[in-house]
Amino acid sequence: MPKTKAKKRLTHFDDQGNAVMVDVSDKASTAREAVAAGSVYMEASTLKLIKARKVKKGDVLAVAQLAGITAAKRTPDMIPLCHPIALTSVKVDLALDLQAKAVRITATCKVTGQTGVEMEALTAVSAAALTVYDMCKSADRAMRISDIRLVKKSGGKSGTFTQK
Amino acid sequence: MPKTKAKKRLTHFDDQGNAVMVDVSDKASTAREAVAAGSVYMEASTLKLIKARKVKKGDVLAVAQLAGITAAKRTPDMIPLCHPIALTSVKVDLALDLQAKAVRITATCKVTGQTGVEMEALTAVSAAALTVYDMCKSADRAMRISDIRLVKKSGGKSGTFTQK
């Protein structure tokens, strides 16, 4: 992360302390991409239920994946200070991790525009995770959604960011 | 959780494996409540920025709290198989945990209706957490949203559920 400590500040407030939608009018329109990830931890027996349905026609992961894609488009409705943007690509992947007893979720968003798509990717992961919870909660109310984080970001002025 | 293992199944699929919005037409309309919680983990310096703004007028927690309340109302738009319901109460609390370097989030939802409000409470926590991320991401891109979970649920046929 190239930003130095000295520069750290919360850009969503103006000088009077009012919340603002950050003015990106003068930013260049560039190709931007963000990847976010997260997990839903659950009982082994719940994971088996998800896996069993996949063999048949019903598919928790397919519903959650679609929920993630749809939610990415609605990010500016959910996050008050997010800019409305014209996403050019949204991908959401879900996979079963039997060893860690988790559903692993990854979302990738792209745009050509004046602002990044981190929030869109993070929102997609969150909505997919919530949908996994919703569809399995009759079997397991103790599931946990964790480790929602930005994995990669590229294309803006602040350069490329990556973490695991 | 009073449900026995033998009864576990995914109620969001019918016998042919199609996803369905569960039919709650014959369920009793009762007072229902759900409490969910979650955390946003971050660098100590980011937490200090949030704290510093609170002393002035700008307030990350106040914006995130409002985002949580608003998102609870939009749960059926975000979670494909959730029922639309007339929430009678939504509360979202955020607190700084300096020792754990986290913002702690709790949401409580109520309804008098035929279906529970777990997803509304979990969605409120998720949206508040995403908003904390959005407002602090210029200072700290490595934040993590974790431990989103149902803390308490009461009022439905399945009885009361609690976990920490």
Next chain:
Amino acid sequence: MPKTKAKKRLTHFDDQGNAVMVDVSDKASTAREAVAAGSVYMEASTLKLIKARKVKKGDVLAVAQLAGITAAKRTPDMIPLCHPIALTSVKVDLALDLQAKAVRITATCKVTGQTGVEMEALTAVSAAALTVYDMCKSADRAMRISDIRLVKKSGGKSGTFTQK
């Protein structure tokens, strides 16, 4: 208004000062009604344009009226702490007041529920007024939307309220 001065407080904050969606869980479900009104003031020539279109097929007032009805349904999306409710009736009336050079707007909303519909009626008037502005702004940018107010409210615990 039967409330005494001593009782005045802002119910949208809890004891810690956090914004809340007021808990109406224990309120009785009663028939409630609210009437709101407002005006759009403009040049006489603009009013003539609206009137002229009415004689033909195009009709500013009909579009604005529909915008008002639609907006009433979306009140909880616009006003952060409003409860989602199942409106049973929305009426929006617009009339030309040539003498005052104004479009007069009235909206009436009804519900059988635990909370009132003042905000729905006021939102309907506001959206209708904004739509009049939108449709006439190519001819007259100096229009003013004024006097949006609650005209009548009945059916809640606080009794009936009326003003002109």
Next chain:
Amino acid sequence: MPKTKAKKRLTHFDDQGNAVMVDVSDKASTAREAVAAGSVYMEASTLKLIKARKVKKGDVLAVAQLAGITAAKRTPDMIPLCHPIALTSVKVDLALDLQAKAVRITATCKVTGQTGVEMEALTAVSAAALTVYDMCKSADRAMRISDIRLVKKSGGKSGTFTQK
């Protein structure tokens, strides 16, 4: 306003009188800005309540400000013939005017696009005003929202417009 009287017409109707979303396909994409303003008039005691809360943590103005920003993004959902656009900046300011017993609201919107942002700025002011009403209505039902108007507009083919 540089438009001559002879040119005045309602552009939101086609030759047959049907309402249309004006075709802006051939307009140049330019930097556009609009400023709108409005006021909520109330009893002096209500204004004091708002002021008193500001000293503590609860803050009517902060909630209303966020409502204004959020509503600006939803303008095409509220105003039937408005184009969907990718706003690059939204600012909403609220201030107490103790002498005039009013909350003064100003909103500024920007976009780089083929159509103006007057309606977005006016919608932001309206939603902020309605939210002030909502949050204070338990103390004062007789408040009035008035003088919602376009204060400044620049960047389109029709030139710059200003009024007080």
Next chain:
Amino acid sequence: MPKTKAKKRLTHFDDQGNAVMVDVSDKASTAREAVAAGSVYMEASTLKLIKARKVKKGDVLAVAQLAGITAAKRTPDMIPLCHPIALTSVKVDLALDLQAKAVRITATCKVTGQTGVEMEALTAVSAAALTVYDMCKSADRAMRISDIRLVKKSGGKSGTFTQK
């Protein structure tokens, strides 16, 4: 249909000819159900593509089914004079009719309320059909959505209606 010809009128207009959301305040809250159906006609080769994907993991019908359920919840956003209601059940079924070269769609909606759910069922069918079109349009732009109709309606004052 028990209504006699003499009684026929359009209830969505008041005596002055204004569009209204019909006042259902005095209607009884009863269990209501509606079934709608429709078809998407296409080339035999397109139908084979849909069928082929089903054997693998990708599934046009599953995506369209979810789109139908989601759209049913958003009916009052799409249809201007529809009441907002709290649906208690939505089912959407899609099946391949190889002989007729069509995807057959059926939707069933339920509510306990003061107004029927015909529009919700018809909207679910329409959205599912549009989604089939969207997902297959790269292979076949000449598809046709036809025969969207109410198949059954029960539970209201007007009695039970059925047609094929």
Next chain:
Amino acid sequence: MPKTKAKKRLTHFDDQGNAVMVDVSDKASTAREAVAAGSVYMEASTLKLIKARKVKKGDVLAVAQLAGITAAKRTPDMIPLCHPIALTSVKVDLALDLQAKAVRITATCKVTGQTGVEMEALTAVSAAALTVYDMCKSADRAMRISDIRLVKKSGGKSGTFTQK
């Protein structure tokens, strides 16, 4: 349609069979247009009711037309894998065809962007048709919405498509 049979595939799935919002990041931003059409078939007496209202002030066709325009803007909310886009023009026309006992609907959408507007035009027609149904259903529950189809498409890489 210049695509050869060999190239036919469903672009809304990736290699693993997951549903995706097609990546249009590398597509050229060009002027695109789509025209869709459809019909609502009904009893002659219902058509007369619509016609009669037009002579007065109430107008089924005007309400349906506005519903079509509004719905076009909400296409990405209705169709899960549709891209959010900034429509530059939406026109919806409705006409009575007394001989065929039908309301004929046509919608034209335009955008300058990286993806086409077929779904927006088809969604506009569908919403207008559903609104005609909604407004006339008290008189005629047996209406049918049929022949919703793409009539013309131009501006994308796949060239111009036309059908009747």
